[in-house]
Amino acid sequence: MKITAIIIFFIYYNFTYSQQTINPFLESIVKQFPNVRDTAISTNGNEVFFSAQSVMGNTSAIMTVTKKDAVWSSPKVVSFSGQYFDIEPFLSSDGLTLYFASNRPLDSNSKEVKDFDIWYVKRQSIKDAWSEPINMGSPVNSKNDEFFPSLTENKNIYFTMDNPQLNKKDDIYVSEYHKGKYTTPIPLDNSINSDGFEFNAYVSSDETFMIYTCYGRKDGFGSGDLYISYKSDDGWTQSKNLGDSINSNKMDYCPFIDTKSNILYFTSKRDNSKTSFDKPQTLDELLKEFYKYDNGLSRLYQVSVLELLTQKL
Helix, strand or coil, rough: HHHHHHHHHHHHHHCCCCCCCCCECCHHCCCCCEECCCCCCCCCEEEEEEEEEHHHHHCCEEEEEEECCCECHHHHHCCCCCCCCEEEEEEEECCCCCEEEEEECCCCCCCCCCEEEEEEECCCCCCCCCCCCCEEECCCCCCCCCEEEEECCCEEEEEEEEEHHHCCCCCEEEEEEECCCCCCCEEEECCCCCCCCEEEEEECCCCCCEEEEEECCCCCCCCCCEEEEEEEEEEEECCCCCCCCCCCCEEEEEEEECCCCCEEEEEEEEEECCCCCCCCCCCHHHHHHHCCCCCCEEEEEEEEEEHHHHHHH
């Protein structure tokens, strides 16, 4: 069994029982923005993309930072973002294609925004500039909103769609890549989807497991929680909550697993702000509390998956 499969096996059976160490990711960079969500990391770990948003989350742009000699660069807006609502980057394994969701117009001569579609940009090499954004088109995109793309090595694409025609809320869909074309997207079955909200599915490159967010489920911890499912010969297994060692009582979403470093990255609105004090606080003390990392705003976090393996040995 590959090391990735072993690690994910322990995720499935031990997240509920293991006390994981949750740490901020890119803390000094993330704290420069009101809200930061979504994580896409290059295979070599030296390039990160994320969405930076306004306080109310109604403005969003895709940012990037790069690492050299163990030092992260200052964040900058990627060349194709900063005008429309861009969100949820996903980087191909070769680092040459970046997918994202956007409400930008189809016609570059228009400024009128539309529903959310999945777009992508390409580059010839890591050092080259990104192309102009390209809409994935039909059948992946539709008159509905499509979000959070996740592509496997065989080019199947998983994403979130809000389809009012089904009288349901957000669901996870898949469009398979067959003979050079994408098939009509279909919603995953009730092992993944429900009558509630399911969204932000990260699917492993070999399509063996999926981590995604379910909102308000009975076995949840108060808001959106991360769940995991495996793909077997019979389809996707019934999803399982990753437990309160990972999930908080706030929104936990937008997962990404770096199988090379065995780290799970995710976004969380967890809030550990103090609500009572033993004595009156000074201005500096209050500001420190107000601007602490886990203050209820969207922040990036990381947790080592390898801990699960070592605990079992």
